[in-house]
Amino acid sequence: MFYLRHLSLKNFRNYLRLELDLPRGITVIQGRNAQGKTNLLEAITYLATSKSLRALSDAEVVHWLAMEREPIPFAEVGGEVQYDGEVNHLRIVLTQQGGRGSGSGFRKVVTINGVRKRALDLMGLLPVVLFLPEDIDLVAGPPSGRRRYLNIVLCQMDREYCRHLDAYNKVVTRRNAQLRALQGRPFDENLIAFWDDALVEHGAYIIHKRQEVIAHLDIRAREQHRLLAGHEGRLRVEYRPSVDLSERGNVAPQEQLALKLPAQPVAYHPQPVLPESQIRKRFADLLTKVRAREVEAGVTLIGPHRDDMVFLLDGRDLRTYGSRGQQRTTALALKLAEVQVLEEALGASPVLLLDDVMSELDEERREQVLHVVAAVPQAILTTTDWADFSPDFLAVANCLQVEGGVIHPAYTLSR
Ligand SMILES: Nc1ncnc2c1ncn2[C@@H]1O[C@H](COP(=O)(O)OP(=O)(O)OP(=O)(O)O)[C@@H](O)[C@H]1O
Ligand SMILES: [Mg+2]
Incomplete structure (x- = not known):
């Protein structure tokens, strides 16, 4: 402890x-x-x-x-x-x-x-797990706050995550510069391939870990929310990755890593967590699809720097439909869940x-x-x-x- x-x-x-x-x-x-x-x-x-x-x-x-x-x-x-x-x-x-x-x-x-x-x-x-009055913004505020939150939780659990995150952010900056340099020129695959590889390598690790921790937080936050305000409905915390992972037709179900978690008191299925190799492939494929748009915009359009997560109460997005009280209770449930998630990850x-x-x-x-x-x-x-x-x-x-x-x-x- x-x-x-x-x-x-x-x-x-x-x-x-x-x-x-x-x-x-x-x-x-x-x-x-x-x-x-x-x-x-x-x-x-x-x-x-x-x-x-x-x-x-x-x-x-x-x-x-x-x-x-x-x-x-x-x-x-x-x-x-x-x-x-x-x-x-x-x-x-x-x-x-x-x-x-x-x-x-x-x-x-x-x-x-x-x-x-x-x-x-x-x-x-x-x-540490810190709860501040303004943490209601985790539910009601912009996506950047939720990414920051995920990063703080994950960095405390896993230094490797922190290292990948740092490297990823640097790659995005350099890749953006490279994309801008390509504007108005005949496109040369080699000039961006190096940055794509780096983006995918660090990005896939981050996405994988975020998937894992959100699946875990989802279960724990639902439990905490039930104890705090069970009558208001059932909470669901879902990952909204910027790299669309939904087309996973070629992944056999048994390849999806089952989460090792204790028996669940609620009948919600744990969210699937894709293997990192699968995420890498998906990320790389999608990058080639958005390439032209990225050069035009001069910025990296997909990746964990554009991720989000949502809080749903009986399926409705609390950001749009929640009262202030419901948003506050949800933020609190998330923080109390974080205590358990960290405890399970760190053993203390x-x-x-x-x-x-x-x-x-x-x-x-x-x-x-x-x-x-x-x-x-x-x-x-x-x-x-x-x-x-x-x-x-x-x-x-x-x-x-x-x-x-x-x-x-x-x-x-x-x-
Ligand atoms: N760099 C600084 N140097 C000196 N004082 C500072 C500095 N930054 C903030 N303060 C002062 O610290 C004081 C206490 O701030 P803090 O936010 O901890 O208050 P608090 O006890 O939490 O109050 P509240 O109940 O209103 O939340 C404020 O008066 C603020 O102006
Ligand atoms: Mg204060």
Whole structure:
């Protein structure tokens, strides 16, 4: 099991300095608006994935005062993660190149147990599942958010995925440049063949893994959704790959990899997962078909960078037909499902981070969330109002209060 036992921050968002010990089990952090609740969960996620969930640039997470006063502005996030008997010390340091006022970008240095590593190496050392109020956008928002979501889940499960994704994105950029260079010229197959091969190689891996994880999330999210709001209908999460995989006439059913999953309480069939070789072939075939259009457009028109997934309630698309409440419940079901999917993939439960989730939920939904919270080895919840939780729940939780980027025990809490 993974457990973050210490977090240390320097100049991260509104935390100038923070040294925080965290216990196993449940921690509740209360604070008024704009005190640093989301920032704290962002910092933990940053340590886990080396990416900010909302910052557009690295500079954004560096404390304003550090930007104004430090000769070399920097921010630091460090943590001690216990996993079985072992402790890993993770650290990310951002420093402004050229110092204050240079206007230059930030350099990110990752160390694990004091040894310099790549950002990629952090993946899987502190698996987290984070739920933010704006995660309703996963259901209601644009496809880019859903691709980002899938990438974060998969990268935490599989470093190979992360490597392929990185390579794939680079190939798309270069291939687009090549496509533009071909415009208005007699077409030469050789000039694009190299990029096609690379696109298909990395892309097929990504598609295959996305198929697998969505099939898995589908089953788990349906279960969670049933527990949260069973009367509203049955949830289905489906992959909408940009590379059309539906024409699989030449794949014998037994070749489709059966998902190794426990018995299902719902009678929905697991979604098929095609072998990677099949996806590769299909992707390559389709590329030749869209070639002329791609040259004309100067961009890569098909591939995982254009993927999407949909959420259906009794077959109806929640993006179009769902109420805000239904969309929120679905996003929450997806996140709770993610806890299980990660746990099954990693053999250990991730740390669950819930940002102000209770206030929006009715009694029944709160109970189901707390049920999951109680089952994971470590959960950190934020709230503006202690009354979101029962006294019994708070009695067994580690209760903290945050004010202006300073965290202290919630002594004043009357229980
Ligand atoms: N780089 C930064 N340096 C200093 N302060 C920052 C920086 N980025 C954001 N802040 C400030 O951090 C404060 C706390 O933000 P945070 O989003 O964590 O609040 P919160 O406690 O989650 O509030 P809410 O209940 O409204 O969600 C805000 O006042 C914001 O202006
Ligand atoms: Mg917040």
